[in-house]
Amino acid sequence: MHFNSAGAMTMPSYKLTYFNMRGRAELPRYIFAYAGIAFEDRRVEWKDWPSIKKTFPLGKLPVLEVNGLPLTQSLAIARFLAKEAGLVGNSRLAEAQADALVDTLNDFTLLIPWREDNPQIKTQKIDMLFQSHAPKLLDHLQWQLGDREWLVGDSETWADLYWHVCFTTFRVLRPGFADHHPALCGLTDRVEAIPNIAKWIQSRPTTEF
Amino acid sequence: MHFNSAGAMTMPSYKLTYFNMRGRAELPRYIFAYAGIAFEDRRVEWKDWPSIKKTFPLGKLPVLEVNGLPLTQSLAIARFLAKEAGLVGNSRLAEAQADALVDTLNDFTLLIPWREDNPQIKTQKIDMLFQSHAPKLLDHLQWQLGDREWLVGDSETWADLYWHVCFTTFRVLRPGFADHHPALCGLTDRVEAIPNIAKWIQSRPTTEF
Ligand SMILES: [Mg+2]
Numbered sequence: 001m002h003f004n005s006a007g008a009m010t011m012p013s014y015k016l017t018y019f020n021m022r023g024r025a026e027l028p029r030y031i032f033a034y035a036g037i038a039f040e041d042r043r044v045e046w047k048d049w050p051s052i053k054k055t056f057p058l059g060k061l062p063v064l065e066v067n068g069l070p071l072t073q074s075l076a077i078a079r080f081l082a083k084e085a086g087l088v089g090n091s092r093l094a095e096a097q098a099d100a101l102v103d104t105l106n107d108f109t110l111l112i113p114w115r116e117d118n119p120q121i122k123t124q125k126i127d128m129l130f131q132s133h134a135p136k137l138l139d140h141l142q143w144q145l146g147d148r149e150w151l152v153g154d155s156e157t158w159a160d161l162y163w164h165v166c167f168t169t170f171r172v173l174r175p176g177f178a179d180h181h182p183a184l185c186g187l188t189d190r191v192e193a194i195p196n197i198a199k200w201i202q203s204r205p206t207t208e209f
Numbered sequence: 210m211h212f213n214s215a216g217a218m219t220m221p222s223y224k225l226t227y228f229n230m231r232g233r234a235e236l237p238r239y240i241f242a243y244a245g246i247a248f249e250d251r252r253v254e255w256k257d258w259p260s261i262k263k264t265f266p267l268g269k270l271p272v273l274e275v276n277g278l279p280l281t282q283s284l285a286i287a288r289f290l291a292k293e294a295g296l297v298g299n300s301r302l303a304e305a306q307a308d309a310l311v312d313t314l315n316d317f318t319l320l321i322p323w324r325e326d327n328p329q330i331k332t333q334k335i336d337m338l339f340q341s342h343a344p345k346l347l348d349h350l351q352w353q354l355g356d357r358e359w360l361v362g363d364s365e366t367w368a369d370l371y372w373h374v375c376f377t378t379f380r381v382l383r384p385g386f387a388d389h390h391p392a393l394c395g396l397t398d399r400v401e402a403i404p405n406i407a408k409w410i411q412s413r414p415t416t417e418f
């Protein structure tokens with residue numbers, strides 16, 4: 001919250017710039033949706049990117065502008081918003097556990113060979129990733145979840161939302177990847193059942209990734 | 210702080226497990242040193258690692274045990290400690306800026322070809338990294354620093370400590386890498402002049418990385 005010159009509380013203005021895909025902007029978008037915070041969801045066309053790239057720090061997206069101040073790094077942006085939304089965890093230990101889960105999910109997404117040009121090699125690399133790394137990741141997440149409803153503590157955090165974001169993309173790559181981890185599929189369902197998240201998933205632009 | 214059964218405040222017990230190198234444990238160690246918090250600095254010998262690897266979540270280090278509870282992911286561990294040490298930044302925006310700088314420095318360290326076996330190819334790859342990526346990184350950091358003393362706001366944060374950790378390792382790889390960025394070298398000097406950090410650097414085990 002901020003106060004304008006008349007002393008009235010005003011919400012900060014939020015502009016999130018990324019491409020027309022879920023990608024690295026989708027977690028911030030989920031958190032905006034969850035918290036019911038209005039934001040400008042600016043989606044740059046690929047043809048326009050070369051001419052505006054230099055206007056962004058390090059020439060990278062996403063960037064979140066908060067009252068015009070640019071914040072970089074998707075996870076730093078998401079954590080900033082998760083604090084506003086009350087989604088970071090209920091204690092310092094819980095916050096650290098959520099941070100670690102987010103980083104662990106992110107480490108896996110960084111192993112996906114997005115930029116491999118040869119389609120056969122790309123398929124092979126994705127197969128290997130989902131055969132060798134994914135089961136360890138899923139076992140770890142299922143262990144962390146235990147028989148609770150959410151990954152950290154007794155209520156949802158941004159780690160649960162990030163699980164859903166990642167699940168959605170992993171499922172595009174290898175549809176049955178989580179079939180042997182029913183507890184995690186249950187978590188997916190619980191995130192989807194959050195009304196504001198359900199509404200966002202219904203209304204967002206449809207893109208493959 | 211925690212309370213024991215007699216009601217007296219007790220410090221949590223901290224055990225940080227990693228290898229005998231700076232690597233991904235050095236930022237948590239700097240924060241412990243900065244805050245004057247006692248911790249067990251457990252350094253696993255390579256020969257012992259295969260037999261104990263399975264006892265750590267995802268088989269990875271570092272792990273910080275807080276009263277026996279294991280926390281994973283070096284940056285989540287560091288952020289947890291930075292909160293205890295008052296090093297995360299003085300506002301939510303400052304916290305997000307520090308988080309983003311840490312992630313940006315970390316992104317660069319992830320590009321270093323640590324596991325390249327061929328020494329000639331390794332040299333080539335490191336040369337390319339320091340010729341193509343490093344100047345952009347350093348320009349960005351120098352822009353973020355501006356004419357202030359610290360990277361975020363008016364006082365030191367864990368982003369400044371991480372700069373020093375990274376600087377120390379980058380300098381081993383390419384000694385003159387920051388010569389054209391005197392403001393950043395000034396920042397290095399300021400971090401080294403923090404008495405508790407100076408003491409840690411003096412007393413820590415000497416390792417190449
Ligand atoms: Mg990591």
Ligand SMILES: [Mg+2]
Nearest residue numbers: 073074312316
């Ligand atoms: Mg990143």
